[in-house]
Amino acid sequence: MAILLQLLMSGIALGMIYAVIAFGYQSTFATSGTLNFGQGEALMLGALVGLSLAGTVSGGPYLNYWLMLPPVLLFGALQGVVVERIAVRPAIKTKSEFGWIMSTIALGIIFRNVAENIWGRDDLPFPSPLPTDPIHIFGASVLPMELLVVVGALVMMLGVEFFNRRTIYGKAVVATSTDRDAAGLMGINTSMVITFSYALSSMTAAFAGVLIAPVTLTGASMGAVLGLKAFAVAIIGGLNSGLGVVVGGILLGVAETTTGFYVSTGYKDVPGLILLLLVLSVKPSGLFGKTTIKKV
């Protein structure tokens, strides 16, 4: 029993890591119908900027972990604006269906190369703000930092949800996601809203980066695998459902740990991918996604 609990808890912690990253895919998809395929790189940049501020790699530490968060979030937002301006806006303007895919991937590669030149390609340890000794719950162990990942992810999603529902700017975002053309006619500056959604998306990615860095390792290549898994999570959960990414993330995380233990560690990535294929063939909009009818 303790083993199952341990697998579940580790799976949930892992799944929430995927979920926070997947959340970033959603916010841009909702407003503009585009995705930032450099999401993993946005996460990596956030983590490395955080490491420069709170760690010793750049002669620091300049700030402690908590004070480091605001500048990292600001950096993430600016990075998102850059991505939108350079890679996405031209594609939207020319109504290119796929241009943004190539350009966000290209930008992601550029970001990774820049990071390799600044921080090197080695994996670096990220100082943990919480004690590194595990807490024992019913015989299963969990790191305080893993709990912080779960709590941080939930707080962030609730924060964004609150913003969307309760503020006038949030309503503009919701209106743009519902019907971009109608929102434009109602006087909403939709291209501004799209820029904003990219800023928000990269900001959440940067936040996810500093949140998970103490439990994983930090380095220029940390985003690649995580970004891909998070993409699977976003598809499984549904690209327009906040609840979907949490459930999708946990499903994938728990599937990995339990398959690893009960079947074979050589096959641990398989059930998640099978789930992805199943979802795509049975319910392409995702487990919790709303089917959108495209009127032509």
Added chain:
Amino acid sequence: MNNFTLRALVTGIALASLAATATAADPIKIGISGPYTGGSSPMGLSMRDGAKLAVAEINKAGGVLGRQLQMVERDDEAKNERGVQITQELINKEHVVATLGYANTGVALASTRFYQEAKIPVIDNIATGSAVTRQFLPPEFADNYVFRNAAFDGIQAQMIVEEAVTRRKFAKVAILADSTNYGELGKADLEKALAAKNVKAVAVEKFNIKDVDMTAQLLKAKEAGAQAILTYAIGPELAQIANGMKKLGWKVPMIGSWTLSMGNFIDNAGAESEGARMPQTFIQEPNTPKRKAFIEAYLHAYNPANGRIPSPVSAAQGYDSVYILAAAIKQAGNTEGPKIRAALENLSEKVDGVVTVYDHPFTHDNHEAITSNIPVIGEVKGGHVQYAYEEERKNPLRLEKH
């Protein structure tokens, strides 16, 4: 441009390149291929820097055959396809006389084929996969151009098992290996070495590069009652294993291949790396005059963080391999590949290296310079790799036994 000038230009370029290869006073080009970036970079960089020291020393003393040695360094990024690209560049464009390098078994297996075809000797001085030197054995191939100055996995697996099962009397051991060529081949060698002692691993688990969660693998080992974990992986993932054990509140000794001495394992695992043991051909401990001089020269030239060579084994093997190659070129009297190979296989000069004194390190049928009695067991103590056994520290000179 008309046809005539074009032809003249082409002829000119051809003549120029011909001239460049023919002049006697030209430097002797030696290719150095290794991963200078990524998770294997501590090995590649230390190897390159060690080789650089040796090249500088040899050049200062007048070079070889009156010619200076010149290193042509290329980063293979630990990627098989990149290694092949570099190999072709080194052979066809740079016209290297010989190549040293490879930290990754996969890259070495993919690249050495081209040297074999071009009849250019290549000394693998880090990658340990047993198959690396055995791809072109007689009788199928008349001559093998692939040599190694590193403790190959067969030796290491035996030492790991010896340490775990015989010396420390662990009856139940688990194997954790990564899913690369390195991990897979090492796992097979470990299982073979265990079988020779009539022991079967209680759990054999694998993981991918960049995996961030080792819970399932470690839980399986724990539930099977493992008393020690035998590892075959590289630095960052080894650190994830050590950190994962701490999370589960379970601590058993880690004994594994020599990569447990990598700086990126020790740094990323921090206090959890303490006590990890591994076979080492060289430990950063000045217990012979040659080693003292080498360590001082390395620290003086590169000033690594905490006064720790990122991968002392790679640095020492890289350094020694240049001297072995230089001795072979001297004996061959010229820079033709087959002549150098023949000289390597019957080296009359004793090469006084950092790892050992190389006395006829290779023969026609044996291309492994490091024999099973040379490596010692190292242990991570206070963030540094040190001798695990005092008697091994006191008997530093371990000669090759063929």
